Amino acid sequence: MSGLVIEPPRGRPDPAVTPNLHRAAAHWGTQRADARGRVDWEAWRELARQIRADAVRHLPELIELLEARVATAGGHVHHARNAEEACDHVVRICREAGATRAVKGKSMTSEEIGLGAALQGAGIEAVETDLGEYIVQAMGDRPSHILAPAVHLSAGQVANLFARESGRPFDPDDTAALVSHARAVLRQRFLAAEVGITGVNLAVAETGTLTIVESEGNIRLATALPRIHIALMGLEKVIRDWEGAAHLIQMLPLAAQGKMAAASTSFITGPARDGDDGPHELHLVLLDGGRSAIRGTPFEEALHCIRCGACLYACPVYRQVGGHGYGTTYSGPIGAVITPLLAQGADTDDLPWYSSLCGACVEACPVKIPLDDQLVALRARAHEDDAPRGEAALFAAWARLWSRPSSYRATAATAGRALRPLWSALARDGWQHRAPFPFSGWTDGRDARTPDPEPFHARWRSRRVGA
Numbered sequence: 001m002s003g004l005v006i007e008p009p010r011g012r013p014d015p016a017v018t019p020n021l022h023r024a025a026a027h028w029g030t031q032r033a034d035a036r037g038r039v040d041w042e043a044w045r046e047l048a049r050q051i052r053a054d055a056v057r058h059l060p061e062l063i064e065l066l067e068a069r070v071a072t073a074g075g076h077v078h079h080a081r082n083a084e085e086a087c088d089h090v091v092r093i094c095r096e097a098g099a100t101r102a103v104k105g106k107s108m109t110s111e112e113i114g115l116g117a118a119l120q121g122a123g124i125e126a127v128e129t130d131l132g133e134y135i136v137q138a139m140g141d142r143p144s145h146i147l148a149p150a151v152h153l154s155a156g157q158v159a160n161l162f163a164r165e166s167g168r169p170f171d172p173d174d175t176a177a178l179v180s181h182a183r184a185v186l187r188q189r190f191l192a193a194e195v196g197i198t199g200v201n202l203a204v205a206e207t208g209t210l211t212i213v214e215s216e217g218n219i220r221l222a223t224a225l226p227r228i229h230i231a232l233m234g235l236e237k238v239i240r241d242w243e244g245a246a247h248l249i250q251m252l253p254l255a256a257q258g259k260m261a262a263a264s265t266s267f268i269t270g271p272a273r274d275g276d277d278g279p280h281e282l283h284l285v286l287l288d289g290g291r292s293a294i295r296g297t298p299f300e301e302a303l304h305c306i307r308c309g310a311c312l313y314a315c316p317v318y319r320q321v322g323g324h325g326y327g328t329t330y331s332g333p334i335g336a337v338i339t340p341l342l343a344q345g346a347d348t349d350d351l352p353w354y355s356s357l358c359g360a361c362v363e364a365c366p367v368k369i370p371l372d373d374q375l376v377a378l379r380a381r382a383h384e385d386d387a388p389r390g391e392a393a394l395f396a397a398w399a400r401l402w403s404r405p406s407s408y409r410a411t412a413a414t415a416g417r418a419l420r421p422l423w424s425a426l427a428r429d430g431w432q433h434r435a436p437f438p439f440s441g442w443t444d445g446r447d448a449r450t451p452d453p454e455p456f457h458a459r460w461r462s463r464r465v466g467a
């Protein structure tokens with residue numbers, strides 16, 4: 001087992017989540033489209049794909065080089081086969097230093113291994129310092145997006161939280177006051193912390209440099225003020241050289257937020273030298289957590305991901321249900337691919353079905369991961385052994401029927417018309433919201449919508465004729 005943290009999906013989404021996500025997706029979508037127009041986007045994507053493919057193909061030798069360079073620069077490298085070992089390393093380093101107060105920068109890898117709970121269990125207070133993560137932690141919630149952990153929350157919810165924390169009211173429209181409250185609280189935490197814990201966006205093997213991209217400045221403080229810096233990184237984040245890293249450092253903010261450069265990028269090569277400010281210990285925890293097992297399989301390209309989050313906003317399923325609907329650390333299209341691969345036996349086989357297979361994620365991906373192909377392959381893999389014979393025969397017959405446009409059109413229209421009266425009768429009992437078993441498996445998380453008597457292709461045709 002990798003120890004990957006899996007929680008049950010939260011069932012029916014909060015109705016406020018969808019509009020919040022749509023607003024964010026529209027905002028970042030416009031920003032990204034503008035920025036991409038300023039570069040040769042397809043050429044940039046192809047170069048980024050090649051850089052990531054090279055890194056993953058040569059992973060063992062690059063990790064060896066990285067380890068040697070980090071050690072030469074005065075850092076310590078710790079290998080973790082799984083989540084438990086990674087948590088153990090972090091807790092041990094804190095204990096050996098006698099540290100009980102830590103500040104954390106946003107790190108999906110730390111969410112993946114459940115580091116927060118491990119530190120809490122060891123009596124180490126670890127405060128999240130990314131604003132979104134800070135809000136999510138204070139609410140006892142979980143991040144719902146790779147880059148924007150609190151994107152599912154409204155300003156009103158944040159204002160209420162801060163009012164409870166401080167005992168004074170906040171106006172949700174006064175973002176300056178909200179940010180100023182968080183800054184005042186966090187500044188004290190930075191000053192008191194003995195350990196700073198961060199993730200890593202890219203590690204440059206040729207010099208042993210850890211690269212961390214951010215937009216708030218909290219990483220700068222977390223890696224500069226405490227006396228110990230612990231960086232946690234999935235093995236696949238290594239990159240061969242500065243030429244490749246320079247391209248990906250530009251590509252990441254472009255794909256994520258449509259920005260030509262991140263607000264701040266830290267390059268960390270070893271701990272502070274004698275006489276310099278900054279941590280005097282640097283520890284790099286390298287997590288395998290199932291990654292090595294993906295190399296050399298048809299799913300290897302999933303390791304190329306640079307965690308930009310673009311595929312999440314592009315995905316109509318993610319935009320509707322949000323990250324919590326997936327019940328896993330990584331959500332959206334990449335989450336539906338990488339989670340079953342990393343989980344090694346945990347019950348995540350349903351995730352590849354959380355997709356319409358529209359392909360929008362593939363177009364958004366800056367490293368050209370064929371997410372739709374991988375989702376289809378994972379669906380096949382999930383049921384290759386266990387499909388009951390009757391069910392397999394039924395689906396094979398259905399596939400044959402709907403492979404021909406004429407029979408698809410005829411049956412889709414007929415099914416819609418035939419099922420409509422039945423659905424209307426069930427709706428009178430409220431079953432479209434809460435159906436009895438076995439249909440409850442569907443309605444626990446969503447409504448059973450009344451079939452439309454006019455299928456999509458018919459409506460599309462009439463729209464085009466009328467256009």
Ligand code: SF4
Pocket residue numbers: 146255304305306307308309310311312334361364365366367368369
């Ligand atoms: S799969 Fe591609 S688009 Fe999605 S987070 Fe990873 S790099 Fe970004």
